[in-house]
Amino acid sequence: MNRQILVVEDEAPIREMITFVLEQNGFNAIEAETIEQAQAKIKEPYPDLILLDWMLPGGTGVKLAKSLKQNEYTRTIPIIMLTARADEDDKVKGFDAGIDDYVTKPFSPKELIARIKAVIRRVAPTALEEAIEFHGIKLDPVAHRVSINDKSLDLGPTEFRLLHFFLTHTERVYSREQLLDNVWGTNVYVEDRTVDVHIRRLRKAIAGEGHEDFIQTVRGSGYRFSGKTKDRA
Amino acid sequence: MNRQILVVEDEAPIREMITFVLEQNGFNAIEAETIEQAQAKIKEPYPDLILLDWMLPGGTGVKLAKSLKQNEYTRTIPIIMLTARADEDDKVKGFDAGIDDYVTKPFSPKELIARIKAVIRRVAPTALEEAIEFHGIKLDPVAHRVSINDKSLDLGPTEFRLLHFFLTHTERVYSREQLLDNVWGTNVYVEDRTVDVHIRRLRKAIAGEGHEDFIQTVRGSGYRFSGKTKDRA
DNA sequence: AATAATTGTGACAGTTTCATGACACCGATA
DNA sequence: TATCGGTGTCATGAAACTGTCACAATTATT
Structure with a gap:
C-alpha cells in the first residue's frame, strides 16, 4: 500500500521538507541529491513515482527522465517535475521526455500531495x-x-x-x-x-x-x- | 473544546477583523502584533493553531515559524501563513519552515474558517x-x-x-x-x-x-x- | 421512629438539529 | 435569448435532545 517516492533535489532544506511532507501523508520517501545518486537508487524495488527537480548539478532533470524512459523496467515510472518557473519551453522539453506532470515552485504541501495522488491515480487506475x-x-x-x-x-x-x-x-x-x-x-x-x-x-x-x-x-x-x-x- | 488561535498580524484593522470572524465561529482568539509579542504569548496554554502574517515588523513570519518548529512543545502547533499575492515567491521559504497551509490575502472569512478547520482536522485525528x-x-x-x-x-x-x-x-x-x-x-x-x-x-x-x-x-x-x-x- | 441528606424519576419548556420544499443563480445548450 | 439541469442557500416546521425542577424513594443520622 505504501508508495515509494524518490525525491531528486539538490537543495537540502527543500528536499528534507518534501520528504517530511510525504511521510506525513503516508508515502515512503527516498532521497537523492544528484542524477548519479538517483540512478543508483533506481533499482529494485523500483519507486512508484519520482519527484525530479529541474535544475540539478551535473545536468538537467530531463536528462534523467529520458534515460529512464528508455529502460524497459523504469519506463513506466511516473515522473513529476519540479520547476522554478512556469516556462513553456521547459514544459515542451519535459513532455518530450515523457514527464507526467509539473509542480511549479513555489508550491504548497497540499498542492504537491494533490498532484502526486492525481498522477498515481492516473497511472495506476486500480481501486478508484x-x-x-x-x-x-x-x-x-x-x-x-x-x-x-x-x-x-x-x-x-x-x-x-x-x-x-x-x-x-x-x-x-x-x-x-x-x-x-x-x-x-x-x-x-x-x-x-x-x-x-x-x-x-x-x-x-x-x-x-x-x-x-x-x-x-x-x-x-x-x-x-x-x-x-x-x-x- | 474551544480552540485557541493566536493571530499574529501587525495591521490592527485586519487583525481585529480576523479576531471578529474567529470568535463568530466559536474560536478563541489571542492577538499579537509583533514576533516578540507572539513569542511571549506562546506559552502554556499553547494555542491550537497560529495564524501568522508574512510581513511583520522585526522580521518575517518565517523566522517565528522556524523557531517554533525547533521547540519540542511548540513543534506540533499547526501554522497557517497569511501572504499577500505579491509575496508568492516566498512560498518556498515558508514551505521550508514547515508551514501547514497558506491563505492568500485577500481572503474571505468563509475561506479562512474553512482552512482553519481543515488544518485542525488533519492535525488532530485518531486516538479515541x-x-x-x-x-x-x-x-x-x-x-x-x-x-x-x-x-x-x-x-x-x-x-x-x-x-x-x-x-x-x-x-x-x-x-x-x-x-x-x-x-x-x-x-x-x-x-x-x-x-x-x-x-x-x-x-x-x-x-x-x-x-x-x-x-x-x-x-x-x-x-x-x-x-x-x-x-x- | 423521626428527621435530614441524598438520589431516583417523570414531566416540561427551551434549545438545537435535521428534513424538506422553494427559489435564485450559473453555465451549458438549443 | 430562452430553457434546463444542477447546485447552494434559505425559511419553516417537526423532531430530538437537554437542563432544570418538583416530588417520590431511599439511605443515613439522631
Missing part, C-alpha cells in the same frame, strides 16, 4: 476505477452508472460522487465537514447544510428500492452509510 | 477511535454505534459520550463534577444534578440486558461503572 457492489447497489465509476437491484438510477454529478464516497467508506460516521472535504474538495467553501440537501437528494434517488435506510443520520455527528438496518432498542 | 468491548457492551466510536449482547442501542449524543467515558474508565468512582468535566467539557456551567438525569437515561437505555447494575451509585461520592455485581464500599 473498480466497480462496486454493496447490498444490491452497483456503481461503475468508469461508465458512471448506478443501479439498485438492476434498476438504473439517474444521479447528478455531486450525488454520484457522494454515493461513490459512501460506498467506499461504509459503516462509519462522517461529519458534514469531512464529507465536504472528500466529496466537494478541500478548497471549496460552501455551507455545512449544503450536505444535508444533497443527502436528501441522494436519499430520494435511492429510496423505494429494498433496503430503506442506507444513509443514516447520526444526530450531532453526521451521516453514516450502512448496510445494517437501523434498529432501535 | 478504538472500539471497546466490556462485558458484552460494544462501543464503536468510528461507526458511532453501541450494542449490548449484539443488540444495538440508540443513544443520544450526551449518553453516548457518557457511556464512552465510563467504558474507558471502569471500576472507579467519579464525582458529578468530574463527570461534567470529562463528558460535558471543562467550562460548562450546568447543575450537578444534571448528571443524575443523564445517568438515569443511560441506565434506562442499557437496562434489561443481562448484568443489571453497570452504573453504580456511590452515595455521597458519585458514580462508578463496574462489571462486578453490586458490592458496597
Whole structure:
C-alpha cells in the first residue's frame, strides 16, 4: 500500500521538507541529491513515482527522465517535475521526455500531495476505477452508472460522487465537514447544510428500492452509510 | 473544546477583523502584533493553531515559524501563513519552515474558517477511535454505534459520550463534577444534578440486558461503572 | 421512629438539529 | 435569448435532545 517516492533535489532544506511532507501523508520517501545518486537508487524495488527537480548539478532533470524512459523496467515510472518557473519551453522539453506532470515552485504541501495522488491515480487506475457492489447497489465509476437491484438510477454529478464516497467508506460516521472535504474538495467553501440537501437528494434517488435506510443520520455527528438496518432498542 | 488561535498580524484593522470572524465561529482568539509579542504569548496554554502574517515588523513570519518548529512543545502547533499575492515567491521559504497551509490575502472569512478547520482536522485525528468491548457492551466510536449482547442501542449524543467515558474508565468512582468535566467539557456551567438525569437515561437505555447494575451509585461520592455485581464500599 | 441528606424519576419548556420544499443563480445548450 | 439541469442557500416546521425542577424513594443520622 505504501508508495515509494524518490525525491531528486539538490537543495537540502527543500528536499528534507518534501520528504517530511510525504511521510506525513503516508508515502515512503527516498532521497537523492544528484542524477548519479538517483540512478543508483533506481533499482529494485523500483519507486512508484519520482519527484525530479529541474535544475540539478551535473545536468538537467530531463536528462534523467529520458534515460529512464528508455529502460524497459523504469519506463513506466511516473515522473513529476519540479520547476522554478512556469516556462513553456521547459514544459515542451519535459513532455518530450515523457514527464507526467509539473509542480511549479513555489508550491504548497497540499498542492504537491494533490498532484502526486492525481498522477498515481492516473497511472495506476486500480481501486478508484473498480466497480462496486454493496447490498444490491452497483456503481461503475468508469461508465458512471448506478443501479439498485438492476434498476438504473439517474444521479447528478455531486450525488454520484457522494454515493461513490459512501460506498467506499461504509459503516462509519462522517461529519458534514469531512464529507465536504472528500466529496466537494478541500478548497471549496460552501455551507455545512449544503450536505444535508444533497443527502436528501441522494436519499430520494435511492429510496423505494429494498433496503430503506442506507444513509443514516447520526444526530450531532453526521451521516453514516450502512448496510445494517437501523434498529432501535 | 474551544480552540485557541493566536493571530499574529501587525495591521490592527485586519487583525481585529480576523479576531471578529474567529470568535463568530466559536474560536478563541489571542492577538499579537509583533514576533516578540507572539513569542511571549506562546506559552502554556499553547494555542491550537497560529495564524501568522508574512510581513511583520522585526522580521518575517518565517523566522517565528522556524523557531517554533525547533521547540519540542511548540513543534506540533499547526501554522497557517497569511501572504499577500505579491509575496508568492516566498512560498518556498515558508514551505521550508514547515508551514501547514497558506491563505492568500485577500481572503474571505468563509475561506479562512474553512482552512482553519481543515488544518485542525488533519492535525488532530485518531486516538479515541478504538472500539471497546466490556462485558458484552460494544462501543464503536468510528461507526458511532453501541450494542449490548449484539443488540444495538440508540443513544443520544450526551449518553453516548457518557457511556464512552465510563467504558474507558471502569471500576472507579467519579464525582458529578468530574463527570461534567470529562463528558460535558471543562467550562460548562450546568447543575450537578444534571448528571443524575443523564445517568438515569443511560441506565434506562442499557437496562434489561443481562448484568443489571453497570452504573453504580456511590452515595455521597458519585458514580462508578463496574462489571462486578453490586458490592458496597 | 423521626428527621435530614441524598438520589431516583417523570414531566416540561427551551434549545438545537435535521428534513424538506422553494427559489435564485450559473453555465451549458438549443 | 430562452430553457434546463444542477447546485447552494434559505425559511419553516417537526423532531430530538437537554437542563432544570418538583416530588417520590431511599439511605443515613439522631
